[in-house]
Amino acid sequence: MTLPIQIVPSVLPCDFARLGAEIEALDAAGVDYFQWDVMDGQFVPNLTFGPDIIAAARKHTKKPFEAHLMVLTPDVLAARYVEAGCSRLIVHVEACPHLHRTLGNISSMGANAAVALNPHTPVDEVEHALDLVDMVLVMTVNPGFGGQSYIASMEPKIAELRSLIERRGLSDRVNIEVDGGIGPTTIAGAVAAGANVLIAGSALFRYGEGLEFAVSDLRAKALAARG
Ligand code: DX5
Numbered sequence: 001m002t003l004p005i006q007i008v009p010s011v012l013p014c015d016f017a018r019l020g021a022e023i024e025a026l027d028a029a030g031v032d033y034f035q036w037d038v039m040d041g042q043f044v045p046n047l048t049f050g051p052d053i054i055a056a057a058r059k060h061t062k063k064p065f066e067a068h069l070m071v072l073t074p075d076v077l078a079a080r081y082v083e084a085g086c087s088r089l090i091v092h093v094e095a096c097p098h099l100h101r102t103l104g105n106i107s108s109m110g111a112n113a114a115v116a117l118n119p120h121t122p123v124d125e126v127e128h129a130l131d132l133v134d135m136v137l138v139m140t141v142n143p144g145f146g147g148q149s150y151i152a153s154m155e156p157k158i159a160e161l162r163s164l165i166e167r168r169g170l171s172d173r174v175n176i177e178v179d180g181g182i183g184p185t186t187i188a189g190a191v192a193a194g195a196n197v198l199i200a201g202s203a204l205f206r207y208g209e210g211l212e213f214a215v216s217d218l219r220a221k222a223l224a225a226r227g
Contacts, residue, residue, distance in 0.1 A: 010201035029211035141180025150181025162194025
């Protein structure tokens with residue numbers, strides 16, 4: 001069974017002064033769930049959402065939240081983001097010397113565990129942890145900022161990950177998410193390579209026709225690319 005296409009907004013480009021209303025608008029536009037780009041100013045040169053901000057936004061939608069932890073200390077922070085209402089935590093393999101233990105701890109908190117790879121990081125860094133995750137995030141930009149250009153050379157890496165997941169018999173359990181520069185001209189390449197969860201940030205807000213059209217257009221392009 002192939003896992004469904006999911007269109008997931010990054011909250012990063014939202015108007016932070018109207019976060020609740022922005023979450024409600026994205027929910028109404030038909031997104032599948034929400035991704036919070038958590039940055040600590042050390043793992044990446046930017047600082048974003050503490051758990052209290054996510055907790056405050058929780059009441060504005062019933063759809064799931066995931067936290068993309070671009071932080072140096074995921075083991076220290078993980079529980080706070082689960083308590084804030086995130087049902088999946090994504091940790092960076094580059095920040096986890098004991099990845100097995102970190103993923104197991106997240107699962108023991110009742111959240112789904114996922115792992116992210118920066119553009120330079122090879123797929124085999126997560127090969128021996130695939131049984132502990134429900135998703136692998138392949139970054140298609142260098143993490144830290146929205147609005148960057150899609151790194152198309154990540155597509156062979158996405159395809160390599162897809163075939164590894166298939167070889168391990170995990171295609172019905174492990175999603176492939178891509179994040180960074182996903183929009184109407186790049187989503188097809190990411191899906192054709194094997195991604196099924198597409199993070200869109202700035203592209204959603206660039207459509208003149210509005211958010212609902214943006215979400216449905218990206219979904220249609222992704223489904224067409226899957227064939
Ligand atoms: C990078 C962030 C961005 C964001 C999406 O650290 O993770 O990739 O979510 O940004 P866009 O869709 O604007 O490239």
